[in-house]
Amino acid sequence: MFTKEEAQQLRKEFWIAFAEKYPRKWLLHHTKIKDFSFKFFADSKKAQVLLDIEPRDPEKRTIYFEKIESLKTILLEEHLPEAIFEREFYLENGKLISRIWVQLDQVSINNKKSWDAIFDFFYEHMNAFELFFYEYEEYIKDLELNT
Structure with missing residues:
Protein backbone atom coordinates (compact mmCIF):
# COMPACT_ATOMS: atom_id res chain seq x y z
CA MET A 1 0.00 0.00 0.00
CA PHE A 2 1.10 3.52 -0.71
CA THR A 3 0.68 6.64 1.36
CA LYS A 4 -1.39 9.38 -0.24
CA GLU A 5 1.81 11.29 -1.05
CA GLU A 6 3.52 8.23 -2.54
CA ALA A 7 0.50 7.44 -4.71
CA GLN A 8 0.35 11.06 -5.87
CA GLN A 9 4.07 11.00 -6.73
CA LEU A 10 3.68 7.71 -8.61
CA ARG A 11 0.79 9.14 -10.66
CA LYS A 12 2.90 12.18 -11.48
CA GLU A 13 5.78 9.94 -12.61
CA PHE A 14 3.32 7.89 -14.68
CA TRP A 15 2.04 10.89 -16.65
CA ILE A 16 5.53 12.31 -17.13
CA ALA A 17 6.76 8.94 -18.43
CA PHE A 18 3.77 8.73 -20.81
CA ALA A 19 4.47 12.23 -22.16
CA GLU A 20 8.12 11.32 -22.67
CA LYS A 21 7.28 8.09 -24.52
CA TYR A 22 4.61 9.71 -26.72
CA PRO A 23 5.47 13.41 -26.92
CA ARG A 24 2.59 14.87 -28.86
CA LYS A 25 -0.33 17.20 -28.34
CA TRP A 26 -3.56 15.25 -27.87
CA LEU A 27 -7.00 16.55 -28.83
CA LEU A 28 -8.58 15.95 -25.38
CA HIS A 29 -10.62 19.08 -24.47
CA HIS A 30 -9.80 20.98 -27.67
CA THR A 31 -12.73 19.59 -29.69
CA LYS A 32 -14.36 23.04 -30.00
CA ILE A 33 -17.53 21.42 -28.66
CA LYS A 34 -18.48 22.52 -25.16
CA ASP A 35 -18.49 19.62 -22.67
CA PHE A 36 -17.36 17.08 -25.30
CA SER A 37 -13.91 15.76 -24.51
CA PHE A 38 -11.51 12.87 -24.82
CA LYS A 39 -9.76 11.61 -21.69
CA PHE A 40 -7.14 9.17 -20.51
CA PHE A 41 -7.84 7.26 -17.29
CA ALA A 42 -5.79 4.75 -15.33
CA ASP A 43 -6.16 3.32 -11.86
CA SER A 44 -5.05 0.23 -9.95
CA LYS A 45 -7.16 -2.16 -12.08
CA LYS A 46 -7.58 -0.77 -15.60
CA ALA A 47 -6.78 1.85 -18.21
CA GLN A 48 -9.37 3.61 -20.36
CA VAL A 49 -9.56 5.97 -23.29
CA LEU A 50 -12.81 7.89 -23.00
CA LEU A 51 -15.07 10.21 -24.93
CA ASP A 52 -17.25 12.01 -22.39
CA ILE A 53 -20.31 13.89 -23.62
CA GLU A 54 -21.34 16.12 -20.73
CA PRO A 55 -23.58 19.05 -21.73
CA ARG A 56 -25.90 20.07 -18.91
CA ASP A 57 -28.72 20.27 -21.45
CA PRO A 58 -29.93 16.66 -21.77
CA GLU A 59 -31.18 17.32 -25.31
CA LYS A 60 -27.71 18.42 -26.47
CA ARG A 61 -26.11 15.46 -24.75
CA THR A 62 -28.55 13.12 -26.47
CA ILE A 63 -28.00 14.70 -29.89
CA TYR A 64 -24.21 14.43 -29.64
CA PHE A 65 -24.42 10.84 -28.41
CA GLU A 66 -26.85 9.87 -31.17
CA LYS A 67 -24.58 11.45 -33.79
CA GLU A 82 -14.04 -2.95 -28.75
CA ALA A 83 -15.66 0.45 -28.05
CA ILE A 84 -18.42 0.48 -25.46
CA PHE A 85 -21.35 2.89 -25.86
CA GLU A 86 -23.19 4.08 -22.77
CA ARG A 87 -26.03 6.55 -23.38
CA GLU A 88 -26.54 7.08 -19.65
CA PHE A 89 -23.43 6.85 -17.53
CA TYR A 90 -23.36 8.13 -13.97
CA LEU A 91 -20.10 9.56 -12.66
CA GLU A 92 -19.11 8.95 -9.04
CA ASN A 93 -20.47 12.40 -8.15
CA GLY A 94 -23.89 11.41 -9.56
CA LYS A 95 -23.65 13.51 -12.72
CA LEU A 96 -25.32 11.92 -15.74
CA ILE A 97 -23.24 11.92 -18.94
CA SER A 98 -22.94 9.86 -22.10
CA ARG A 99 -19.70 7.96 -22.57
CA ILE A 100 -17.96 5.95 -25.25
CA TRP A 101 -14.78 4.17 -24.25
CA VAL A 102 -12.31 1.37 -24.61
CA GLN A 103 -10.70 -0.43 -21.70
CA LEU A 104 -7.59 -2.43 -20.92
CA ASP A 105 -8.03 -4.67 -17.89
CA GLN A 106 -5.48 -6.17 -15.50
CA VAL A 107 -3.06 -3.26 -15.55
CA SER A 108 -2.23 -0.89 -12.73
CA ILE A 109 -0.91 2.63 -12.59
CA ASN A 110 0.76 1.49 -9.34
CA ASN A 111 2.82 -1.19 -11.11
CA LYS A 112 5.60 0.27 -13.24
CA LYS A 113 5.85 -3.04 -15.09
CA SER A 114 2.43 -2.40 -16.65
CA TRP A 115 3.15 1.20 -17.66
CA ASP A 116 4.42 0.35 -21.15
CA ALA A 117 1.27 -1.67 -21.87
CA ILE A 118 -0.88 1.24 -20.67
CA PHE A 119 1.13 3.80 -22.65
CA ASP A 120 0.84 1.75 -25.85
CA PHE A 121 -2.88 1.22 -25.24
CA PHE A 122 -3.39 4.96 -24.67
CA TYR A 123 -1.46 5.89 -27.78
CA GLU A 124 -3.08 3.38 -30.11
CA HIS A 125 -6.65 3.92 -28.96
CA MET A 126 -6.61 7.70 -28.49
CA ASN A 127 -4.99 8.05 -31.89
CA ALA A 128 -7.78 5.94 -33.42
CA PHE A 129 -10.44 7.97 -31.57
CA GLU A 130 -8.92 11.23 -32.79
CA LEU A 131 -8.74 10.04 -36.41
CA PHE A 132 -12.41 9.10 -36.22
CA PHE A 133 -13.33 12.47 -34.70
CA TYR A 134 -11.39 14.50 -37.26
CA GLU A 135 -12.99 12.54 -40.10
CA TYR A 136 -16.54 13.27 -38.86
CA GLU A 137 -15.95 16.48 -36.93
CA GLU A 138 -18.20 18.74 -39.02
CA TYR A 139 -21.11 16.31 -38.83
CA ILE A 140 -20.68 15.85 -35.07
CA LYS A 141 -20.45 19.59 -34.36
CA ASP A 142 -23.48 20.61 -36.41
CA LEU A 143 -26.45 20.41 -34.05
CA GLU A 144 -28.81 21.40 -36.87
CA LEU A 145 -27.90 18.32 -38.91
CA ASN A 146 -30.03 15.47 -37.65
CA THR A 147 -28.81 11.94 -37.26
Whole structure:
Protein backbone atom coordinates (compact mmCIF):
# COMPACT_ATOMS: atom_id res chain seq x y z
CA MET A 1 0.00 0.00 0.00
CA PHE A 2 1.10 3.52 -0.71
CA THR A 3 0.68 6.64 1.36
CA LYS A 4 -1.39 9.38 -0.24
CA GLU A 5 1.81 11.29 -1.05
CA GLU A 6 3.52 8.23 -2.54
CA ALA A 7 0.50 7.44 -4.71
CA GLN A 8 0.35 11.06 -5.87
CA GLN A 9 4.07 11.00 -6.73
CA LEU A 10 3.68 7.71 -8.61
CA ARG A 11 0.79 9.14 -10.66
CA LYS A 12 2.90 12.18 -11.48
CA GLU A 13 5.78 9.94 -12.61
CA PHE A 14 3.32 7.89 -14.68
CA TRP A 15 2.04 10.89 -16.65
CA ILE A 16 5.53 12.31 -17.13
CA ALA A 17 6.76 8.94 -18.43
CA PHE A 18 3.77 8.73 -20.81
CA ALA A 19 4.47 12.23 -22.16
CA GLU A 20 8.12 11.32 -22.67
CA LYS A 21 7.28 8.09 -24.52
CA TYR A 22 4.61 9.71 -26.72
CA PRO A 23 5.47 13.41 -26.92
CA ARG A 24 2.59 14.87 -28.86
CA LYS A 25 -0.33 17.20 -28.34
CA TRP A 26 -3.56 15.25 -27.87
CA LEU A 27 -7.00 16.55 -28.83
CA LEU A 28 -8.58 15.95 -25.38
CA HIS A 29 -10.62 19.08 -24.47
CA HIS A 30 -9.80 20.98 -27.67
CA THR A 31 -12.73 19.59 -29.69
CA LYS A 32 -14.36 23.04 -30.00
CA ILE A 33 -17.53 21.42 -28.66
CA LYS A 34 -18.48 22.52 -25.16
CA ASP A 35 -18.49 19.62 -22.67
CA PHE A 36 -17.36 17.08 -25.30
CA SER A 37 -13.91 15.76 -24.51
CA PHE A 38 -11.51 12.87 -24.82
CA LYS A 39 -9.76 11.61 -21.69
CA PHE A 40 -7.14 9.17 -20.51
CA PHE A 41 -7.84 7.26 -17.29
CA ALA A 42 -5.79 4.75 -15.33
CA ASP A 43 -6.16 3.32 -11.86
CA SER A 44 -5.05 0.23 -9.95
CA LYS A 45 -7.16 -2.16 -12.08
CA LYS A 46 -7.58 -0.77 -15.60
CA ALA A 47 -6.78 1.85 -18.21
CA GLN A 48 -9.37 3.61 -20.36
CA VAL A 49 -9.56 5.97 -23.29
CA LEU A 50 -12.81 7.89 -23.00
CA LEU A 51 -15.07 10.21 -24.93
CA ASP A 52 -17.25 12.01 -22.39
CA ILE A 53 -20.31 13.89 -23.62
CA GLU A 54 -21.34 16.12 -20.73
CA PRO A 55 -23.58 19.05 -21.73
CA ARG A 56 -25.90 20.07 -18.91
CA ASP A 57 -28.72 20.27 -21.45
CA PRO A 58 -29.93 16.66 -21.77
CA GLU A 59 -31.18 17.32 -25.31
CA LYS A 60 -27.71 18.42 -26.47
CA ARG A 61 -26.11 15.46 -24.75
CA THR A 62 -28.55 13.12 -26.47
CA ILE A 63 -28.00 14.70 -29.89
CA TYR A 64 -24.21 14.43 -29.64
CA PHE A 65 -24.42 10.84 -28.41
CA GLU A 66 -26.85 9.87 -31.17
CA LYS A 67 -24.58 11.45 -33.79
CA ILE A 68 -21.70 9.27 -32.61
CA GLU A 69 -24.04 6.31 -32.31
CA SER A 70 -25.16 6.82 -35.93
CA LEU A 71 -21.49 6.34 -36.86
CA LYS A 72 -21.11 3.32 -34.56
CA THR A 73 -20.54 0.79 -37.36
CA ILE A 74 -17.74 2.92 -38.80
CA LEU A 75 -16.19 3.51 -35.37
CA LEU A 76 -16.28 -0.19 -34.54
CA GLU A 77 -15.21 -1.53 -37.92
CA GLU A 78 -12.53 1.01 -38.84
CA HIS A 79 -11.21 2.44 -35.58
CA LEU A 80 -12.13 0.88 -32.23
CA PRO A 81 -13.72 -2.58 -32.52
CA GLU A 82 -14.04 -2.95 -28.75
CA ALA A 83 -15.66 0.45 -28.05
CA ILE A 84 -18.42 0.48 -25.46
CA PHE A 85 -21.35 2.89 -25.86
CA GLU A 86 -23.19 4.08 -22.77
CA ARG A 87 -26.03 6.55 -23.38
CA GLU A 88 -26.54 7.08 -19.65
CA PHE A 89 -23.43 6.85 -17.53
CA TYR A 90 -23.36 8.13 -13.97
CA LEU A 91 -20.10 9.56 -12.66
CA GLU A 92 -19.11 8.95 -9.04
CA ASN A 93 -20.47 12.40 -8.15
CA GLY A 94 -23.89 11.41 -9.56
CA LYS A 95 -23.65 13.51 -12.72
CA LEU A 96 -25.32 11.92 -15.74
CA ILE A 97 -23.24 11.92 -18.94
CA SER A 98 -22.94 9.86 -22.10
CA ARG A 99 -19.70 7.96 -22.57
CA ILE A 100 -17.96 5.95 -25.25
CA TRP A 101 -14.78 4.17 -24.25
CA VAL A 102 -12.31 1.37 -24.61
CA GLN A 103 -10.70 -0.43 -21.70
CA LEU A 104 -7.59 -2.43 -20.92
CA ASP A 105 -8.03 -4.67 -17.89
CA GLN A 106 -5.48 -6.17 -15.50
CA VAL A 107 -3.06 -3.26 -15.55
CA SER A 108 -2.23 -0.89 -12.73
CA ILE A 109 -0.91 2.63 -12.59
CA ASN A 110 0.76 1.49 -9.34
CA ASN A 111 2.82 -1.19 -11.11
CA LYS A 112 5.60 0.27 -13.24
CA LYS A 113 5.85 -3.04 -15.09
CA SER A 114 2.43 -2.40 -16.65
CA TRP A 115 3.15 1.20 -17.66
CA ASP A 116 4.42 0.35 -21.15
CA ALA A 117 1.27 -1.67 -21.87
CA ILE A 118 -0.88 1.24 -20.67
CA PHE A 119 1.13 3.80 -22.65
CA ASP A 120 0.84 1.75 -25.85
CA PHE A 121 -2.88 1.22 -25.24
CA PHE A 122 -3.39 4.96 -24.67
CA TYR A 123 -1.46 5.89 -27.78
CA GLU A 124 -3.08 3.38 -30.11
CA HIS A 125 -6.65 3.92 -28.96
CA MET A 126 -6.61 7.70 -28.49
CA ASN A 127 -4.99 8.05 -31.89
CA ALA A 128 -7.78 5.94 -33.42
CA PHE A 129 -10.44 7.97 -31.57
CA GLU A 130 -8.92 11.23 -32.79
CA LEU A 131 -8.74 10.04 -36.41
CA PHE A 132 -12.41 9.10 -36.22
CA PHE A 133 -13.33 12.47 -34.70
CA TYR A 134 -11.39 14.50 -37.26
CA GLU A 135 -12.99 12.54 -40.10
CA TYR A 136 -16.54 13.27 -38.86
CA GLU A 137 -15.95 16.48 -36.93
CA GLU A 138 -18.20 18.74 -39.02
CA TYR A 139 -21.11 16.31 -38.83
CA ILE A 140 -20.68 15.85 -35.07
CA LYS A 141 -20.45 19.59 -34.36
CA ASP A 142 -23.48 20.61 -36.41
CA LEU A 143 -26.45 20.41 -34.05
CA GLU A 144 -28.81 21.40 -36.87
CA LEU A 145 -27.90 18.32 -38.91
CA ASN A 146 -30.03 15.47 -37.65
CA THR A 147 -28.81 11.94 -37.26
